[in-house]
Amino acid sequence: MFSKTKITDYKKNNxxxxxxxxxxxxxxxxxxxxAPFSQSKPAASILSEDLKVIGNIKTLxxxxxxxxxxxxxRAHLLTIGESATIKGExxxxxxxxxxxxxxxxxxxxxxxxxxxxxxxxxxHKTIAIExxxxxxxxxxxxxxxxxxxxxxxxxxxxxxxxxxMKSAPTNGAGAASAxxxxxxxx
Numbered sequence: 001m002f003s004k005t006k007i008t009d010y011k012k013n014n015x016x017x018x019x020x021x022x023x024x025x026x027x028x029x030x031x032x033x034x035a036p037f038s039q040s041k042p043a044a045s046i047l048s049e050d051l052k053v054i055g056n057i058k059t060l061x062x063x064x065x066x067x068x069x070x071x072x073x074r075a076h077l078l079t080i081g082e083s084a085t086i087k088g089e090x091x092x093x094x095x096x097x098x099x100x101x102x103x104x105x106x107x108x109x110x111x112x113x114x115x116x117x118x119x120x121x122x123x124h125k126t127i128a129i130e131x132x133x134x135x136x137x138x139x140x141x142x143x144x145x146x147x148x149x150x151x152x153x154x155x156x157x158x159x160x161x162x163x164x165m166k167s168a169p170t171n172g173a174g175a176a177s178a179x180x181x182x183x184x185x186x
Contacts, residue, residue: 049083056088065099078107082115091146097133106145123148 044062047053051067058074065073066081071088078092084099095107097116110124114132121137123145129135142148 044077047084049081072103080116093146106148108146 044064045059046064047067047069049066053067053069054071056071056073057063057069060076062077062079063073063075064079064081065084065086067083068085069088072091073086073088074091076092077094077096078090079096080086080090080099080101082098086099086101087103089104089106090101091106093108095105095110096113097105097111097118098113099115100117101120103120105118105120105122106124108125110122110127112118112127112129112133112135114130116130116133116135118133118135119137121140122135123140123142125141125143125145127139127141
């Protein structure tokens with residue numbers, strides 16, 4: 001089948017080592033064939049139970065979190081598993097919460113299942129809360145909760161900071177320093 005002479009002939013012939021230019025019509029077919037794949041939505045990412053992420057996560061696709069994330073998450077569809085804990089802001093078109101979130105949730109459709117535990121504000125267009133879900137915070141409906149303007153988020157941040165200062169144990173010095181920060185609310 002194979003002979004030694006053909007291999008040595010190949011080494012002697014310099015033209016054989018040069019790449020052959022392919023037919024342009026074939027390249028166009030390959031490009032047009034691969035184009036739909038580059039425009040399609042990326043596959044869902046799964047963060048397993050044993051994974052801890054410290055930092056922000058941003059994707060155009062879907063994420064399923066089963067582990068711990070200390071940071072903000074932005075996605076198209078975000079599913080928080082029963083064993084998951086998120087400490088940070090969550091922003092997604094669709095948010096399904098089975099686990100625990102400590103922080104603000106912003107989404108067009110937000111769903112708290114019976115195993116959900118949320119400590120923070122929820123800003124939504126539509127919301128569903130199943131019986132048994134635990135929620136501490138405020139709920140606010142907006143037509144566009146994803147692209148929230150900065151004026152509203154500043155006032156909510158001040159409100160949140162004020163609540164933290166009121167709940168924190170204070171001594172005489174702490175109370176004096178906290179009062180100037182809470183007075184300029186507009």
